[in-house]
Amino acid sequence: MAGTPKAKERTPGAALSRAAVLPEIALSLVVVFGFTTLVLILAGAPPLASYGQIIKGSLGSWSKITHVIKVWIPLTLAASGLLYTFRIGLWNIGVEGQVMMGAILATAVLRMGAGAGNGQLYLSAALLAGMAGGAVWAILAGYLKTRGGVHEIFAGLGLNFVAQGLVLWLIFGPWKQPGIASMSGTETLAESLWMPYLQGLRISPAALGMTLTAIVLTAYMLGSTRFGLYLKAIGSNERAAFLFGLRPQAVMILAMVCAGGFAGLAGGFQVTGVYHRLIPAISSGYGYLALLVVMLANFNVWVTPLVAFFFACLNVGGIQLPMVLQLDSSLSGVIQGTLVIATLAVHALRTRMKKRGTA
């Protein structure tokens, strides 16, 4: 199957100056607003009020902003991991399942620590287990690709469904709440096993710190290490990299481990810092959304957290829609998807026109 992102596709903006990006963004936003407004009118909803609710619901108060940051943390972590796999030319769609496996293993460790007094120890172990869970799930997809000859899109996607089945089975089977199993998830963990919050704000400083570290680490790994160079070399031309003496398949597995580890950590935070239990929608679609984030950020490490923040705003603001306007919250997904498509299209259009102008 062809169509993995090649290096050339990933940096089509190299010829364009930084200033040229602004009109592109403006044009994309116009397209998105036009389309979304059309959708809203089609649904019989007031467009301006809907946009207003999304903005008010995401940035309207400090508590809303902390909620946005709570979404931003797993989204940015998963997106950071995807930067490694995209750099080597892999479509790690399995990231969604990797988040879930991280959450499952983190929950497993915390359930062992239910009666113990040493909460900090178990929390650290849970996060490590989460990273391992995500990494193992990613390695599985990686081996299916390198050894089994299954395209990583199908391998990852299949494993996502398996992970989702595993989450549901645990919630309704072995880990069901005493009395009756329910969609609300497993039993809530003891408070000694929650990630400590900042005073007054429901954000864990440790999670925030680790996410910021992950961004810097990723920038360093991709930009200043031999490993980052290998990823790029193999992503640009696998055959040439092989002839040069690199082992593309081994490096691919390593890239998958990085992506899976970050995704697993995101899953671990979902359990330890947000829900304090395993719920059916523990990954909340953040893995899939992270793929869109990285694409919209044009695979740039520093733009990724910004786009993730914007998408987190849309997600959190969208929650307001069913409550106030009786609309489905999936509107945010429509806006996010349209934005990525519009941006890709506008960018390609301008690059084409420029080429025609110089030729």
Add this chain to the structure above:
Amino acid sequence: MQGLDLTILLAGVVAGAAPILLATLGETVTEKAGIINLSLDGTIILSAMAGFVTAVVTGSIVAGFLAAAVVGGAVAAVVAVLGIHLGLSQVAVGFVLTLMTRDLAYFLGSPYARMEGPLAGPVPLPFLSDIPFVGPVLFSHSLPVYFSMVMIGLCWWYLYRTPAGLKLRCVGENPDGAYARGVDPDRVQLIHAVAGGMMVGIAGAAFSLCVKPGWGQPQGCEGSGWIALALVIFGGWHPVKAAAGAYLFAFLQVMSIYLQSWYPGVPAQVFQVAPFPLMIFILVLISLAQRESVLRLAADHPALKSVVRALSGSAPAALGRQKKGE
């Protein structure tokens, strides 16, 4: 314990396979022309919604199927135009559209969730349906199911027995060569991407108006688009083999309902998830069947040889790639 009636079982397979079969055939035609439409899963959900809502509002099932076909064609047109004319990665556009169209379906369809809607009922064919065994299995279905069966032959005939089909395959294998012979690859790809997309759209309506009637979140057709994409590979990009795969898949699905009642101890999630590891396993087998070491081994073992031959089939050489020069 539920008994097994072969007639009912097979009739269920033929009916249940219809949507996935249509989607698989549509994608086979699209990919034969060299375009990958990865948005199948979302397209099916969106067209299932569009078909159901249109049928509820107009009261006409035909209008529902038409609306679904238009929606499927439109999504495919976006993939094709952005891929062909702007040179964007078809996989990237298709993947984003998968997510976007699903959310669009849930957003626009939410007022119609769990609503009573029209249903394409069975239309037993005169005389044919009276044939013992064959009649109830093949000729006592609804119109969309007959349509899916007819399309197998029609797709095969179009691809392999018409001049247009020859041009289409030529474009999928070598767009530059086709261009040199006076065929416009862009136009051929766009037309067949849209045609394939329309079949995927009809597949969506076949879910919401026939096989899994109704609309909701989830509708119940989620994930089937990915299965259809895998079945295209399983079928080796041949419509008849792909159809065999779709029927095999539907057979396993129907069997899982029986198995669930026979083994109530096995968690329900196992049966819901089972298609996906199976999909990966079959893709591994297909890849293995193309390895040189396996081919050498197969040369000495007649049984293995036929298995390998059944699993072999190669993708159109220029899949996902456009013509280079002007």
